[in-house]
Amino acid sequence: MATVPASLAGSFQGSFAYFSIKDRLPQILTRVIDTLHRHKNEFFEEHGEKGIEAEKNTISILSKLRNELQTDKPLVPLDDKLPDVPLWNQYLEYQQNLLDGNEQPSWFQSPWLYVECYMYRRIHEALVHNPPIDDYDVFKEAKVQSFFESQQAIIALCTYLQEILKNIEDLDEKQLQEEFFKLLQVSLWGNKCDLSISAGEDNSQKASPLKSLDNLKTFILVDDMESIWSLLINNKKRRTSEEITRVDIVLDNAGYELITDLVLANFLLSSKLVTEIHFHGKCIPWYVSDTTKQDFNWTIKQLQSANNRWMSRCGMNWEGSIKKGVWVYHDHMFWTLPHEFCSMAQVATDLYTELQKSRLIIFKGDLNYRKLTGDRKWEFTVPFHQALNKFHPAPLCSLRTLKSDVQVGLKPGQGEQFVTSEPDWMICGKYGVVQFDASL
Template identity: 90%
Template sequence: MAAVPASLAGSFKGSFAYYTIKDRLPQILTKVIDTLHRHKNEFFEEHGEKGIEAEKNTISLLSKLRNELQTDKPLVPLDDKLPDTLLWNQYLEYQQNLLDGNGQPSWFQSPWLYVECYMYRRIHEALAQNPPIDDYDVFKEVKVQSFFESHQAIIALCTYLRELLKNIEDLDEKQLQEDFLKLLQVSLWGNKCDLSISAGEDNSQKANPLKSLDDLKPFILVDDMESIWSLLINCKKRRTSEDITRIDIVLDNAGYELITDLVLADFLLSSKLATEVHFHGKCIPWYVSDTTKHDFNWTIKQLQSANNRWMSKCGMNWEGSIKKGVWVYHDHMFWTLPHEFCSMALVATDLYAELEKSNLIIFKGDLNYRKLTGDRKWEFTVPFHQALNKFHPAPLCSLRTLKSDVQVGLKHGQGEQFVTTEPDWMISGKYGVVQFDASL
C-alpha cells in the first residue's frame, strides 16, 4: 500500500486548517467565556459563592488557553485525572516523538485534527477542575436554540414520517427503496446544520427539507446509496425470525440533524430493514453542537411534549423504542479522543468489538469523515477503502457535507475542476457525499 500522506495542519498558511486555528477556534473560546460570564447569576443562585468562584477560575483557565492558542505555544499535558487523561497525554508524547527532539508540538505545527480535539478537551478540563459547575454544558444554549429555530422543518419531517408509516406494510420493494433513499438524503443534508463551522452562529434548517431533495441531488459528489440499499434489502430477505439486523449510527450534531437521524432510524425499524438501531454519541460536550446523551434524551422529551400531534407521536414512539431495547444509545470516550479511527482496534478494543456486531455503520458528518480518513492530504481520487487505512469493523458508510480540506473517492479531474471554478467547494457545506465500503 502507498505511504499515508501528511496530516492537514495549521502550518499550511492559507489552508482551512490555518484559518480554523487562527480565527474560528479563538472565536469559539470567546463565546464559551461569554456564556459562562452571562450565567454567573445562575451559578450564584444554585451554588452560592462557590459557584461564582468556580466561574471565575474556569474563565481564567479558558482565557489562558485562548492566549496559548493565539501565540502558538507548545501543547501541555492534561492535568485533570479523568478516565481519558492518560490516553490524551500518551498521544501528546507520541506527537513529541514524531518531532524527534525538534521542539514541542504547538498549535499551528501539529495536526489540525489533534489540536482542534485538544481545544475541546481543554474546555472540558477547565470545567472539570472547577466543581460545582463541572458538569455544565457550555454549548447547551446554542444547541437548544438551533432545535427551536428548526421547528418548521422538524414538523414537516415528523408529519412525512407518520404519513409514510401508516401503510408501511403495504409498500412494494420499489416504493420502499424510494422512501429509504429519500430519508437517507434528508439525513445527509441535515449535516449542513453544524455549529462548530459557523462558530455557534445560527445555522438551523428553516424550510421543508423534503422539497429541496431534487434540487440538491446534483451536489452529491459520490453517491453509493444504491449499494447501501442492496446491502439492507438483502439482509431483510435472508433474515430468519431468529436473526438480528443491526444498524449503528455514529451521530454528529444535535438539533435538526439529530431529528433527521432519528426519523431514518424509525423508518429502518418500521420497514423491517433493521431489527435494532444503535446510536453512538459523545460523552462530553464536543465541537459545539455534537450530540451527548443529555441532548439525545432532551430531544425525545421535547418532541413528546410538543403541541404538534405528529411531533409528539414521534417522541412517544421513540421513547417506546428505547424502552423495548430496539433503540440503544451508547457513549464511549474514544469518540472524544484525538485518534483517527484506524487506531480504534488498539485503543478501544471494546468499542471495535461492539461495532463488529453491526450489519451497517453509518458515520454522520465531517469530523467522523476526518477521523475515518485520518484527516490527511489525500489525492482526490484515492479510493475510500484505501483512506480508511484498514479500519473495517463492519460494512460502513459516511454521510457528510464537505466542511474541511479532505475528500477521497472522486472521479479523475472532478476535484481539480472544482478547485478552479469554486475555491471554497470543500468547506462550504454545499456539497455532500454518501460513500460506502463493504470490504472486511
C-alpha cells in the same frame, strides 16, 4: 503499500486548517467565556459564592488557553484525573516523538484534527477543575436554540414520517427504496447544520427538507445509495425470524440533524430493514453542537411534549423503542479522543468488537469523515477503502457535507474541476457525499 500522506495542519498558511486555528477556534473560546459570564447569576443562585468563584476560575483558565492558542504555545498534558487522561497524554508523547528532538507539539505545527479535539477537551478540563459547575454544558444554549429555530422543518419531517408509517406494510420494494433514499438524503443534508463551523452562529433549518431534495441531488459528489440499499434489502430477505439485523449510527450534531437521524432510524425499524439500531454519541460536550446523552434524551422529551401531534407521536414512539431495547444509546470515550479510527482496534478494542456486530455503520458528518480518513492530504481519486487505512469493523458508509479540506473517492478530474471553478467547494457545506465501503 502506498505511503500515507501528511496530516492537515495549521502550518500550511492559507489552508482551511490555518484559518480555523487562527480565527475559528479563538472565536469559539470567546463564545464559551461569554456564555459562562452571562450565566454568572444562575451559578450564584444555584451554588452561592462557590458558583461565582468557579465561574471566575473557569474563565481565567479559558482566557489563558485562548492566549496559548493564539501565540502557538506548546501543548501541555491534561491533569484532570478523568479516565481518558492517560490516553490523551500518551498521544501528546506520540506527537512529540514524531518531531525532531528540540521541537514540541504546538497549536499551529501539530495536526489540525489533534489540536481541534485537544481544545474541546481542554474546555472540558477547565470546567472539571471547577466544581460545582463541572457538569455544565457550555454549548447547551446554542444547541437548544438551534433546535427551536428549526421547528418548521422538524414538524414537516415528523409529519412526513407518520404519513409513511401509516402505509408502510403496503409499500412494494421499489417504493420502500424510494422512501429510504429520500430519508437518507434528508439525514445527509441535515449535516449542514453544524455550529462548530459557523462558530456558533445561527444555522438552523427553516424550510421543509423534503421539498429541496431534487435540487440538491446534483450536489452529491459520491452517491453510493444503491449499494447501501442492496446491503439492507438482501439482509432483510435472508433474515430468519429469530435473527438480529443491527445498524449503528455514529451521530454528529444535536438539534435538527439529530431529528433527521432519528427519523431515518424509525423508518429502518418500521420497514423491517433492520431489527435494532445502536446510536453512538459523545460523553462530554464536543465540537459545539455534537450530541451527548443529555441532548439525545432532551430531544426525545421535547418531541413528546410538543403541541404538534406528529412531533409528539414521534417522541412517544422513540421513547418506546428505547424502552423495548431496539434503540440503544452508547457514548464510549473513544469518540472524544484525538485518534483517527484506524487505531480504534488497538486503543478501544471493546468498541471495535461492539461495532463488529453491526451489519452497517453509518458515520454522520465531517469530523467522523476526517477521523475515518485520518484527516490527511489525500489525492481526490484515492479510493475511500484505501483512505480508511484498514479500519473495517463492518460495512460502513459516511453521510457528510463537505466542511474541511479532505475528500477521497472522486472521479479523475472531478476535484480539480472544482478547485478551478469554486475554490471553497470543500469547506462551504454545499456539497455532500454518501460514501460506502463494503469492508473485508
